[in-house]
Amino acid sequence: MTxxxxxxxSTLTRDPRVQRQIxxxxxxxxxxxxxxxxxxxxxxxxxxxxxGTRAWPSSKQYLLSGRYRRAYWxxxxxxxxxxxxxxxVGTTDIVLANDVNTLPLALxxxxxxxxxxxxxxxxxxxxxxxxxxRWFVAPYQRWICRTCLPEVASITTVSPGLADxxxxxxxxxxxxxxxxxAYEDRxxxxxxxxxxxxxxxxxxxxxxLESMIDALRGAPATLTLDLMLVPSEPGYIExxxxxxxxxxxxxxxxxxxxTELVDAVAEYDVSIVVFPAxxxxxxxxxxxxxxxxxxxxxxxxxxxxxxMAELVREHGLxxxxxGADAASLRAALxxxxxxxxxxxxxxxxxxxxxxxxxxxxxxxxxxxxxIAARR
Numbered sequence: 001m002t003x004x005x006x007x008x009x010s011t012l013t014r015d016p017r018v019q020r021q022i023x024x025x026x027x028x029x030x031x032x033x034x035x036x037x038x039x040x041x042x043x044x045x046x047x048x049x050x051x052g053t054r055a056w057p058s059s060k061q062y063l064l065s066g067r068y069r070r071a072y073w074x075x076x077x078x079x080x081x082x083x084x085x086x087x088x089v090g091t092t093d094i095v096l097a098n099d100v101n102t103l104p105l106a107l108x109x110x111x112x113x114x115x116x117x118x119x120x121x122x123x124x125x126x127x128x129x130x131x132x133x134r135w136f137v138a139p140y141q142r143w144i145c146r147t148c149l150p151e152v153a154s155i156t157t158v159s160p161g162l163a164d165x166x167x168x169x170x171x172x173x174x175x176x177x178x179x180x181x182a183y184e185d186r187x188x189x190x191x192x193x194x195x196x197x198x199x200x201x202x203x204x205x206x207x208x209l210e211s212m213i214d215a216l217r218g219a220p221a222t223l224t225l226d227l228m229l230v231p232s233e234p235g236y237i238e239x240x241x242x243x244x245x246x247x248x249x250x251x252x253x254x255x256x257x258x259t260e261l262v263d264a265v266a267e268y269d270v271s272i273v274v275f276p277a278x279x280x281x282x283x284x285x286x287x288x289x290x291x292x293x294x295x296x297x298x299x300x301x302x303x304x305x306x307x308m309a310e311l312v313r314e315h316g317l318x319x320x321x322x323g324a325d326a327a328s329l330r331a332a333l334x335x336x337x338x339x340x341x342x343x344x345x346x347x348x349x350x351x352x353x354x355x356x357x358x359x360x361x362x363x364x365x366x367x368x369x370x371i372a373a374r375r
Contacts, residue, residue: 001028001029001030002029002030002093002094002113002372002375003029003030003031003032003091003092003093003094004025004029004030004031004032004092004093004094004095004096004368005031005032005033005034005085005088005092005094005095005096005109005111006018006021006022006025006031006032006033006034006044006095006096006098007033007034007035007081007095007096007097007098007102007105007106008033008034008035008098008099008102009035009036009049009055009077009098009099009101009102010035010036010098011035011036011037012033012035012036012037012040012046013037013038013040014037014258015035015098016179016258016288017098017118017120017158017179018035018040018098019040019041020357020361021096021098021118021361021364022040022041022044023041024361024364024365025096025364025365025368026041026043026044027043028365029094029368029372031043031044031045032044032045032046032047032088032092033045033046033047034046034047034049034081034084034085035048035049036048036049036051047081047084047085049077049080049081049084050076050080052076053075053076053077053079053080054075054076054077055075055077055078055101056075056101056137057071057072057074057075057137057140058074058075059071059074060136062074063136063137063139063140064136066139068139068140068143068144069104071140072104072140072144073104078101078104078105081105082105082108085105085109088109089108089109089110090109090110090112091112092109092111092112093111093112093113093372093375094111094113094114094115094116094368094371094372095109095111095114095115095116096115096116096118096364096368097115097116097117097118097152098118098120099118099119099120099121099123100117100119100123100141100144100145100148101123101144103115103117103144103148103149103152104144104147104148106152107148107151107152113153113371113372113374113375114152114153114154114371114374115151115152115153116152116153116154116155116156116364116367116368116371117148117149117152117154117155117156118155118156118157118177118364119155119156119157119158119162119166119174120157120158121158121162121281122157122162122165122166122280122281122284123141123144123145124138124141124142124145124169125138125279125280125281126141126279126281127279128279128280129206129278129279145166145169145170146170149166149170149172150170150171150172153367153370153371153374154173154175154367154370154371155172155173155174155175156174156175156176156177156363156364156367157174157175157176157177158176158177158178158179158285158286159176159178159284159285159286159307160176160284160307160310161283161284161306161307162174162281162284163175163176165280165284175363175367176363177360177361177363177364178286178291178355178360179286179287179288179291180291180355180356180357180359180360180361181262181288181291181292181294181295181356181357182295182356182357182358183295183352183353183356183357183358184262184295184296184352186266186295186296186297187297187349188297188342188345188346188348188349189266189269189297189345190342191269191338191339191341191342191345192269192338193222193338194222194223194224195222195223195224195269195270195336195338195341196224196226196267196268196269196270197223197224197225197226197268197269197270197271197272197333198225198226198227198228198265198267198268198270198271198272198298199212199225199226199227199228199229199271199272199273199289200228200229200255200261200264200265200271200289200292201228201229201230201287201289202229202230202232203229203230203231203232203233203236203237203240204232204233204236205233205236206276206278206279206282207275207276207278207282208276208278208324209227209229209240210239210240210243210326211274211276211324211325211326211329212225212227212272212274212326212329213225213227213240213243213244213247213250214243214326215326215327215329215330215333216244216247216249216250216330217247217326217330218330219249219330219333219334220333220334221249223249223333224249224250224251225249225250225251225272226250226251226252226253226268227240227244227250227251227252227253228252228253228254228255228256228264229252229255230255237252240252261292262292262295262296263296265289265292265293265296265298266296266297266298268296268298269298269299269338269341269345270298270299270300270301270318270336270341270344271289271290271292271293271296271298271299271300271301272300272301272329273287273289273290273293273300273301273302273303273308274301274302274303274321274324274329275287275303275305275324276303276324276325277305277324282305283305283306284305284306284307285305285307285308286307286308286311290302290308290311291355291356291357293317293348294317294348294351294352294355295352295356296348297345297348297349297352298345298348299317299318299340299341299344299345299348300312300317300318300319300344300348301318301319301321301329301332301333302318302319302320302321303320303321303323303324303328304320304321304322304323304324305324308320311355315347315348315350315351315354315355316343316344316347317344317347317348317351318344319332319336319344
């Protein structure tokens with residue numbers, strides 16, 4: 001079998017996108033995985049990187065002086081991976097490199113047939129809301145993209161907006177594989193007189209989740225909102241709880257395991273997927289939660305983010321707000337009826353196959369198969 005190394009500086013068992021790659025390709029290739037945590041699949045060889053090692057550059061000396069190559073190979077996770085993979089240089093057929101921070105490592109391995117890059121973010125602007133990151137890390141990220149992307153055989157990313165930006169800035173062809181969820185065979189649940197709203201995800205201040213709470217002030221009494229948030233920034237969830245303390249319609253619910261998420265979303269009528277354009281990646285996101293709502297046969301409310309708006313309008317999955325603020329969300333909620341929600345749910349049911357992971361990930365299969373054909 002053709003050998004394939006899948007590399008990611010993440011905990012593979014908790015990385016749904018990488019897990020989909022492994023599940024897809026393990027039956028067709030001799031797969032080795034490299035990343036943090038235990039083996040992600042029973043049929044692969046796994047190289048576990050030491051916990052506590054870093055995959056972000058920390059040497060200000062190298063970053064300030066533009067010695068980006070030294071900054072990369074100085075990272076402890078990269079050093080550990082290089083040591084573990086030394087005997088595979090020039091002997092592996094294909095490398096699937098996840099995110100730009102694995103690209104120099106993948107090219108150093110000199111795979112016999114080529115490298116496929118899967119980019120989960122637009123790396124040069126990943127944390128652009130942090131000033132120190134813009135100053136020190138963004139130029140380093142641009143260096144990796146500029147030097148490595150032209151050397152790979154094929155590239156995928158998560159949304160059309162990100163693909164267009166990579167193509168425009170670095171002159172490469174990029175295909176899209178969305179973060180779609182696996183197909184679920186279920187029927188839409190009829191909407192009652194009380195419309196149950198849900199937002200799931202990581203609690204980060206730059207997502208301005210307080211706007212969802214504020215939208216419930218003065219909204220119809222037939223609406224409830226549950227927030228199922230994963231902690232990320234100290235104190236932020238506590239601040240949201242305090243903001244909602246006088247709103248009995250707003251409830252905070254503990255997060256569920258990823259494998260249980262679609263079932264949890266299916267308990268609700270509308271999933272709110274609204275991000276302000278505080279960063280380029282947020283503006284052009286097509287997040288997991290949008291596709292989880294489709295498989296749950298739940299309606300969606302999205303902001304004017306262009307990639308989400310286009311998909312929602314194309315399939316009739318819900319409403320696109322005029323803005324990503326409380327007033328825009330409240331205006332949509334005030335005019336939304338149970339009949340509207342039922343129509344959106346049935347549209348999600350009609351689109352569930354096309355918008356499933358099984359449909360999307362075939363792009364990875366075609367890309368890796370094309371590299372394998374170079375033999």
